[in-house]
Amino acid sequence: MKRFGLFLVLALFSALTWAETREFSMTIEEVKVHVAPDLDYKVFAFDGQVPGPLIHVREGDDLIVHVTNNTGLPHTIHWHGTYQTGTWQNDGVPGVTQEPIQPGDTFTYKFKADKPGTLWYHCHVNVNEHVGIRGMWGPMIVDPRKPLPIEKTVTKDVIMMFSGWESQDAEKYGHGGTPYDVTDYFTINGKSFPMTQPIRVKKGDVVRVRFIGAGGEFHEMHSHGHDMLVTHKDGLPLPNPYYADTVLIGPGERYDVIIRMNNPGRFIFHDHIDRHVTARGKFPGGAITIIEYDGIPKEPWYVWANKDYDPNFFYSESMKQGYGIFTSPSFAGEPIERRHRGQ
Numbered sequence: 001m002k003r004f005g006l007f008l009v010l011a012l013f014s015a016l017t018w019a020e021t022r023e024f025s026m027t028i029e030e031v032k033v034h035v036a037p038d039l040d041y042k043v044f045a046f047d048g049q050v051p052g053p054l055i056h057v058r059e060g061d062d063l064i065v066h067v068t069n070n071t072g073l074p075h076t077i078h079w080h081g082t083y084q085t086g087t088w089q090n091d092g093v094p095g096v097t098q099e100p101i102q103p104g105d106t107f108t109y110k111f112k113a114d115k116p117g118t119l120w121y122h123c124h125v126n127v128n129e130h131v132g133i134r135g136m137w138g139p140m141i142v143d144p145r146k147p148l149p150i151e152k153t154v155t156k157d158v159i160m161m162f163s164g165w166e167s168q169d170a171e172k173y174g175h176g177g178t179p180y181d182v183t184d185y186f187t188i189n190g191k192s193f194p195m196t197q198p199i200r201v202k203k204g205d206v207v208r209v210r211f212i213g214a215g216g217e218f219h220e221m222h223s224h225g226h227d228m229l230v231t232h233k234d235g236l237p238l239p240n241p242y243y244a245d246t247v248l249i250g251p252g253e254r255y256d257v258i259i260r261m262n263n264p265g266r267f268i269f270h271d272h273i274d275r276h277v278t279a280r281g282k283f284p285g286g287a288i289t290i291i292e293y294d295g296i297p298k299e300p301w302y303v304w305a306n307k308d309y310d311p312n313f314f315y316s317e318s319m320k321q322g323y324g325i326f327t328s329p330s331f332a333g334e335p336i337e338r339r340h341r342g343q
């Protein structure tokens with residue numbers, strides 16, 4: 001009996017303090033991604049994909065991330081949201097915390113996942129080009145040690161990263177991202193409608209959408225037919241969660257919302273800033289998706305009646321796989337011949 005008591009104490013102690021060391025490797029690659037039916041774009045891509053791979057860890061974990069720069073320009077990674085308590089040299093800001101990672105070099109970041117919630121990572125070199133229009137961003141989800149009761153009811157996770165693109169600089173590394181350049185494409189997870197994907201649900205689902213403002217624009221996401229319960233801002237639980245059917249996401253911001261899927265049908269879920277639902281100036285395009293309930297027939301006139309479905313477009317499948325780093329083949333770009341670089 002005494003021994004069992006000791007076991008219980010030890011089990012409780014390890015459950016409370018359990019933290020893992022998680023060691024990942026990432027590369028930065030020059031690839032071309034397919035942003036819209038009429039737009040291919042040269043990017044600097046984490047592990048060759050835009051958005052970058054999902055990093056999913058638990059609050060308190062120790063992270064070691066080896067980053068190898070296989071591109072022709074210098075970069076860093078800033079872990080947006082982490083406090084870097086006692087590890088400020090890992091904050092990823094060139095000229096402030098480190099020298100940039102030069103082409104061909106590897107840099108290792110070591111830090112604790114000390115802030116829970118919806119975070120993201122991005123380059124901090126020449127940010128307005130590399131982050132603004134060149135795809136250098138990815139999601140980092142840190143599960144809290146003490147989730148809210150409502151978080152435990154979630155049946156499906158959806159991650160949406162917003163960004164803008166400038167078609168005139170699609171082929172020109174080292175250019176673009178200034179206030180004088182025209183942003184004419186807008187995307188969710190790197191794709192402009194109709195290349196985005198539906199959010200497929202069934203009645204009774206509790207969907208958590210994590211909005212991440214990865215680009216330089218504001219996005220006003222509007223959920224037809226459903227209210228969103230806004231529960232977290234920048235990873236932190238709100239003292240007073242509130243309902244909204246439009247949520248404004250600014251650059252760098254994150255909002256977590258919970259949507260109860262209680263209204264079977266088919267509903268558009270779109271950016272309410274008119275120019276953000278265009279592509280090269282033409283409607284419809286840009287930041288649009290559609291909530292599709294199971295069992296709703298798809299009439300032939302439905303815009304996505306015959307769509308090839310990618311269940312991991314919003315990282316929903318990756319989020320089910322526990323902790324680690326998760327690449328997504330559907331976000332992968334095509335390699336660019338090095339000799340053509342720097343056009």
Ligand SMILES: [Cu+2]
Nearest residue numbers: 075123125130
């Ligand atoms: Cu960069």
